[in-house]
Amino acid sequence: MKATKTILSVLIVLLVGATFGSDIASAAGINPVAFVGGTGVLGLLIGGSLNGALPMAINITSVYAGEVLDTLLVRATTANELVDGGHIHMEPNIQKKFTIPRLKVGKMLQKRKEQPTEEDSKGDFNVTEKYLEPQDVMAFTTFNPRSFEKFWRPFQPTGNLVFRELPPEAQNKMLAEMAKVVNFELGNEFINGVKGDAEGEYFDGILTRISADGDVLTVDTAAAITEVNIITALKAVVAKIPKALKKANVKPKVKLFMSVTNAEMYDYVLTEKPYKGMDYTGMNPERFKGYKIVPLADWPDDVIVAAYANTEMDSNFWAGVDYVDDAEVIQIDKLTNAGEKYFFKMLLKADTNIVFGEDIVLWDGRAV
Known part of the structure; x- marks a missing residue:
């Protein structure tokens, strides 16, 4: 007896969903066919879905069956690992060009001389640039x-x-x-x-x-x-x-x-x-x-x-x-x-x- 009542209840729900689903969907601004086939009780039972491939930058694929989690879940990606990991120096506020000066010094030690002259100079400072x-x-x-x-x-x-x-x-x-x-x-x-x-x-x-x-x-x-x-x-x-x-x-x-x-x-x-x-x-x-x-x-x-x-x-x-x-x-x-x-x-x-x-x-x- 209980089984019979359960079956009758399901049939009534399906009938109501099929009868009023279109009106409810139209009032909500949803395609009635999509509502009955994809989001109503009948749609849930037959596994209907609503797929939106939009002709713009946003592509939406949805199996909408009522309210959803009120947050968009996004896929995790790696970030800028050189910057985030502290492996690179960031120089800000460069609108056109920035010069990185490089200084290299040659060897300078030599034997002692009582009166060194210009010719005795040893070693040099080489300044080069990168950009x-x-x-x-x-x-x-x-x-x-x-x-x-x-x-x-x-x-x-x-x-x-x-x-x-x-x-x-x-x-x-x-x-x-x-x-x-x-x-x-x-x-x-x-x-x-x-x-x-x-x-x-x-x-x-x-x-x-x-x-x-x-x-x-x-x-x-x-x-x-x-x-x-x-x-x-x-x-x-x-x-x-x-x-x-x-x-x-x-x-x-x-x-x-x-x-x-x-x-x-x-x-x-x-x-x-x-x-x-x-x-x-x-x-x-x-x-x-x-x-x-x-x-x-x-x-x-x-x-x-x-x-x-x-x-x-x-x-x-x-x-x-x-x-x-x-x-x-x-x-x-x-x-x-x-x-x-x-x-x-x-x-x-x-x-x-x-x-x-x-x-x-x-x-x-x-x-x-």
């Missing part, structure tokens, strides 16, 4: 606030039709996500960027500068890195580090940069050494002979760089920007006065460079 020339970069995308009006209630636009706009919560979430994605892209450009005329070629990244500098100390035996040779590769890189950078007061700021994949290889090698490393439940310290290993998500495989890198003026890695927070300043406004679309726009300038190539060691096994 930061921040290049213009833009992020720009458009959207229509009304694209949200048939989806989630917390993000439906408000106000009269002609002035309709997204709630502040939705705008803030989209702005924050845009800033995060731009920061992520800049992180890759700070490492691998190449200056050029084509789209996607903005400025030279740190690794591009290192590869092009003839003074950089390269390891001639470099090859693709595997678990078999990664210890050998690290030994070869450390062996080439200048003695001045091996002093106790300097060594903590000399870092070994490598890809996440190669850093994991090193960790597994240590783990598999009996009585030496951690077991498989833990991570080994990211260090090699006292030098800190820095795994970077955007760093290419088979490349190891040893460099004196920090946020101070004596860092060997430099970046120049117009303003440090340009990547977080976003303009939002109507695309045209008479139109319904809005735009997000961000302008920034950036460039990178290295200071002393002779103080950098490079293992590059990509071309081998």
